[in-house]
Amino acid sequence: MTLSAEDLLEKVRKVNYCKSKAQNIHKLASLLEKERNGMVPKDFRSLLALPGVGPKIAVLLQTVVFGDVEAGIVVDSNLQRVAWRCGWTKKNEAEGTRLELQKSLPPADWEAFSLDAIAFGQVICQPRNPACSICPLKDTCPKVQLPPVTKRGRAAKCPGTVGGA
Numbered sequence: 001m002t003l004s005a006e007d008l009l010e011k012v013r014k015v016n017y018c019k020s021k022a023q024n025i026h027k028l029a030s031l032l033e034k035e036r037n038g039m040v041p042k043d044f045r046s047l048l049a050l051p052g053v054g055p056k057i058a059v060l061l062q063t064v065v066f067g068d069v070e071a072g073i074v075v076d077s078n079l080q081r082v083a084w085r086c087g088w089t090k091k092n093e094a095e096g097t098r099l100e101l102q103k104s105l106p107p108a109d110w111e112a113f114s115l116d117a118i119a120f121g122q123v124i125c126q127p128r129n130p131a132c133s134i135c136p137l138k139d140t141c142p143k144v145q146l147p148p149v150t151k152r153g154r155a156a157k158c159p160g161t162v163g164g165a
């Protein structure tokens with residue numbers, strides 16, 4: 001590992017939680033180098049044991065890097081928000097939502113659903129100002145706990161979304 005944790009911090013300074021991310025990347029690289037001959041494991045449990053890797057990143061790695069399109073649904077804050085508002089989940093945290101959605105959808109659809117729902121949350125069902133008037137789901141969506149409209153737009157906090165965005 002040639003880069004120090006401080007060097008890494010400089011490279012990721014513009015992203016959220018840059019300090020913890022830099023520390024985790026440094027720990028992760030050192031661990032992979034020392035214990036796994038530089039190789040990233042493919043199975044879910046081994047991925048979860050790596051520093052800074054939770055279910056979202058583990059499933060993402062399995063799907064995108066290792067090509068296992070039936071590894072799972074990638075629940076980020078966008079997908080969590082969409083699933084909550086649409087009433088597809090009663091869980092207000094990503095792992096519960098992932099397991100719930102995976103019971104409802106066939107594995108062959110998980111990758112496409114993840115990509116589409118995340119993009120949908122980024123573009124249409126946004127945290128503060130969901131575009132309900134033009135949304136293709138507007139007639140069937142129960143719009144669960146949309147943030148209240150204030151003079152400055154909708155409140156930032158969005159029920160069902162850990163971290164609020």
Ligand code: SF4
Nearest residue numbers: 125130132135138141
């Ligand atoms: S109708 Fe509104 S709350 Fe429901 S999915 Fe569309 S944008 Fe989101």
